[in-house]
Amino acid sequence: MRVDVVTIFPEYLAPLELSLIGRARSTGLLDLTVHDLRSWTTDRHRTVDDAPLGGGAGMVMRPEPWAAALDDVRTAGRASLGDGAVPHLLVPSPAGAPFTQAMAHELAEQPWLAFACGRYEGIDERVLEAAAEQGPVTPVSLGDYVLNGGEVAVLAVVEAVARLLPGVVGNPHSLVEESHAPATGGLLEAPVYTRPAAWEGREAPEVLLSGHHARVAAWRREQSLRRTAARRPDLLAAVDAASLSKADRAVLDELGWSVDGGRLRQRG
Numbered sequence: 001m002r003v004d005v006v007t008i009f010p011e012y013l014a015p016l017e018l019s020l021i022g023r024a025r026s027t028g029l030l031d032l033t034v035h036d037l038r039s040w041t042t043d044r045h046r047t048v049d050d051a052p053l054g055g056g057a058g059m060v061m062r063p064e065p066w067a068a069a070l071d072d073v074r075t076a077g078r079a080s081l082g083d084g085a086v087p088h089l090l091v092p093s094p095a096g097a098p099f100t101q102a103m104a105h106e107l108a109e110q111p112w113l114a115f116a117c118g119r120y121e122g123i124d125e126r127v128l129e130a131a132a133e134q135g136p137v138t139p140v141s142l143g144d145y146v147l148n149g150g151e152v153a154v155l156a157v158v159e160a161v162a163r164l165l166p167g168v169v170g171n172p173h174s175l176v177e178e179s180h181a182p183a184t185g186g187l188l189e190a191p192v193y194t195r196p197a198a199w200e201g202r203e204a205p206e207v208l209l210s211g212h213h214a215r216v217a218a219w220r221r222e223q224s225l226r227r228t229a230a231r232r233p234d235l236l237a238a239v240d241a242a243s244l245s246k247a248d249r250a251v252l253d254e255l256g257w258s259v260d261g262g263r264l265r266q267r268g
């Protein structure tokens with residue numbers, strides 16, 4: 001997968017040289033280039049921002065350097081991926097669509113992603129309009145809070161997507177049973193333990209030492225349900241009731257959840 005990131009703080013993306021993502025880059029699974037937006041400015045002060053039209057606080061990123069940067073990124077990518085290649089442009093913004101594991105899976109299927117990191121109040125909207133004439137553009141949000149710019153969101157999105165590329169994570173089974181993975185049926189993952197089995201007077205759950213795979217699986221399933229009910233009732237409400245066993249329903253009933261019209265509902 002090819003990834004281009006345009007930012008005024010290229011150093012912010014340095015963590016993408018570390019760990020599994022760094023290794024994916026050095027082994028060629030991930031071809032990631034970080035570009036400094038200021039390289040596309042034409043004035044002595046390398047200006048990238050200006051006051052918002054219509055007034056208001058903060059500054060807005062001017063369209064000219066962005067348009068030039070995205071043009072050059074597209075040209076360079078086509079030189080390596082072929083004439084017909086188009087990047088999917090992701091624009092981190094608190095006003096974007098929420099980034100999810102499902103979106104990470106969709107993006108992991110694409111050959112080429114480009115990220116436009118806004119700072120200040122954001123990027124002049126016409127940049128996104130013009131880019132949308134060249135290829136898909138998706139504003140994405142990490143969550144309902146405001147960061148100072150898109151760089152932290154790029155770190156999160158690139159890590160979530162790149163670890164899904166075949167060969168990036170050593171053991172592909174570790175991708176199957178994690179929270180938010182389709183295989184966990186929209187539930188959070190159960191708690192995990194390792195040796196020593198007794199630590200500072202705390203015993204790991206005995207079932208995990210039993211070697212009894214079916215009992216371990218049943219325990220983990222129950223813990224997933226309990227944890228999801230406690231921490232993410234919104235996820236439980238989205239579960240398809242047809243996927244619930246009798247044992248699941250008994251646990252949920254104890255926690256105050258009933259099946260109603262194919263969905264789970266918390267009793268008032």
Ligand code: ADE
Binds near residue numbers: 153
């Ligand atoms: N830029 C500023 N806040 C953001 C957020 N919540 N998600 C993505 N990009 C952002």
